Amino acid sequence: MSVDSVLTAHAAQASAQTGPLTPVHPADSTPGWWRSAVIYQIYPRSFRxxxxxxxxxxxxxxxxxxxxxxxxVDAVWLSPFYRSPQRDAGYDVSDYCDVDPLFGTLADFDAMIAEATRLGLRMIVDLVPNHCSDQHQAFQAALVAPAGSPERDLFIFRDGRGEFGQEAPNNWQSHFGGSAWTRITEPDGAPGQWYLHLFDSSQPDFNWDNDAVHAEFARVLRFWLDRGVSGFRVDVAHALVKAKGLPEWGGRADGASSWGFPGHEAPMFGQPAVHEIYREWRKILAEYGPDTILCAEANVEPLSRLSDWVRPDEMHQAFNFPYLHAGLDLGRLRYVVTESLTALDSVGAPTTWVLSNHDVVRHATRFGYHGQAPRDGDGIGAFDPQPNEELGRTRAAAASLFMLGLPGGAYLYQGEELGLPDGIDIPDSRRQDPTFARTGGERLGRDGCRVPLPWRTGELHAGFGGGQDPWLPQPASFDALSRDAQDVSPSSHLNLYRRTLALRRELRLGQGSLSWMEAWCTDTSLAFLNGTTAILINTGHDAMELPAGRVLLRSTPYAVYGDFTAGESGADRHIRSGETVWLEINIEDTENQ
Incomplete structure (x- = not known):
């Protein structure tokens, strides 16, 4: 039976229980652990x-x-731990094949891999191939070499414009604010060429038109694969290759679409030649067996172009930023889910879902506003409108259950299983994100989502560490949200995540199908069927009656229901405001016909 026939047959049979269905995605039987994996991001400096x-x-x-x-969870994604001056929290790498002493040694890395293997966890490491640190020995050599030398050709050096070369080579802007170009002083003391840095001035971009850059990163890949990693998350994977001639760009610095400047035309992002790089890398990974993977941090528009990064001979996964930014806008959420599944199904790739990471305000904070959160993705300060933390955690739980019911893979950011909020009351003197300094404090940066985790209530620094103060201050609420306190509370955020992930695995939802349940798809509710499991979210003010079926899981503990208490039939038959419910629908399985 064809895929379309399976979906149609399943929809026809299910509709008697659920009402009309709109099939979107069939169940996935393709081998590959990553296709349905839950991967947990560790930000090393803030974990323990x-x-x-x-x-x-x-x-x-x-x-x-x-x-x-x-x-x-199935695997861990480890943010950068390499040698680095730490100007951008390790995303400024000075040596790609060593551990920064701040985090330990290569022996510590090997011990960590051994323990992960013992526990059945895979380890994926961050790779930063677009740029390095200005302290990298290759860039230091370029600074003392003449213009046009092989040393400078490893990077993107250009002469300046104007009579004396005093103007930047083009108008490109840094993601962190200000120009994307910095002028150097030549060894003889004269003003010299300019070098490109799409991020901080301490992060010069590599020249990926140079074969020597390709060879160096092939060496780096093999170094870590030989030490037992299961793959790489590739930082700004869309940025490595720049358009020939470095043409002017009048759009946004981050390459997102703006009026008159569609993102797919940005000359510093998504160039066709970048795909050849990942084909090279895919061949290297194949030497280490079928279970090593590449995941792209590729922020590309429109969403349909995401499939270009996960074609069969390129990457295995790509982050789904449109999903992250859809929030609880249900119309946008439905569109993003449908478009994502359709686009990636067309190339036989799995879709991944994510709600938080180290670059955006945590979703427990984002969802704590009745309207639009301020500084979307760029930090919230003590003088901004403040979120309602309890509302944020309630909505975050609902959003997480909705996401984890979707077919495909999912990424979790450390601490989201605890319902942690952003750190908001961070003194300016403690902020470390380069965005804050480069914009003169106009943009707060990402420190708030990077605050160290709470592990044990009542201990110094909530159990994060027993010595010096953490590198960023922890909110007062963290002590009560610590892992040990939540561990013993059946209704905690942590235990909700545990139940959800266990049930997700048991029901094989990651390998499942998706059909929209039209009767429950409204302005304030959204519902889909994954196999025989219905997932419904209600963002409206009023409770809604559930379709027929057995309640498997709720995002809100019974204790908050008031008149809907545990054991009463009413509690099983309604979905409350701000809640997600998983429901077992009695449908004969037709997936394998």
Whole structure:
């Protein structure tokens, strides 16, 4: 039976229980652990501090990996831990084949891999190929070499414009504010060429038109694969290749579409030649077996272009930023889910879903506003309108259950399983994101979502570390939200995540199908059927009656229901405001016909 026939037959049979269905995506039987995996992001400096210096370390990660295995995730994605001056929290790499002493040693890395393997967890590491640190030995050599030299050709150096070369080579802007160009002083003391940095001035972009850059990163890939990693999350994977001639760009610095400047025309992003790089890398990974993967941080528009990154000979996964930014706008959410599944199904790739990461305001904070949250994706300060933390956690739980019911893979950001909010009351003197400094404080940056985790109530620094103060201050609410306190509370955010992830695995929802349940798709509710499991979210003010079926899971504990208490039939038959429900529908399975 064809895919379309299976979907149509399933929809016809299910509609008797659920009302009309609109099929979108069939069940996935293609081999590959990553196709349905839940991957947990660790931000090393904020995970667990074992040596007491106020910064998380690899030994701290190793000590707590069992907590992640108990959470029932499949793999860990480790943000940068390489040698670095730490101007951009490790995304400014000075040595790609060593561990920064801030985090430990290569021996500590090997011990962490061994413990992850023992626990059945895979380890994916961040790779930063668009740029390095200005302290990288290759860039230091370029600074003292003459214009046009092989050393400078590893990067993007250009002569300036104007009579004396005093103007930047073009008008490109840095993601962190200001020009994307910095002028150097030549060894003889004269003003010299300019180099490109799409991010901070301490992060010069590599020249990926140079074969030597390709060879160096092939070496880096093999170095970490030989140490047992299961793959790489590729930072700004859309940016490596720039358009020939570096033409002017009048659109947004981040390449997102704006009036008159569609994102797909940005000359610094999404150039066709970038795909050849990932084909090269895919061949290298194939030497290490079928279970090593590449995941693209590729922020491309329109959404249909995302499929270009996950064609069969390129990457295995790509982050779904449109889903993250859809929030609880149900119309937009439905569109993004439908378009994502349709686009990636066309190339046989899985879709991934994500709600939070180290670059955006945590979704427990974003959803704590009745209207639009201020500074979307760029931090919230003490003088901004403040979120309602309890409302934010309630909505975050509903959004997480909705996401984890979708077919495909999912990424979790450390601490979201605890319902953690952003750190908001951070003194200016403690802020470390380069965005804050480069914009003179106009943009707060991303420090708020990077605050160190709480592990144990009543301990110093909520158990993050027993020595120096953490590198960023923890909110007062963190002590009560610590992992050990939530561990013993059946109604906690943590135990909700545990139940959800266990049931997701049991029901094989990651490999499942998706059909929209039209009778429950309104301005304030959205529902889909995944196999025989219905997932419904209600963002309206009023409770809604559920379709026939057995309640499997709710995002809101019974204790908040008031008149809808545990054990009463009313509690089983309604979905309350701000809640997501998983429901078992009695449908004969037709997926394997």
């Amino acid at each position: 501090d074992l040596n007491g210096d106020g910064i998380g370390d690899l030994a701290g990660i190793t000590a707590e990996l069992s907590q992640l295995a108990e959470l029932d």
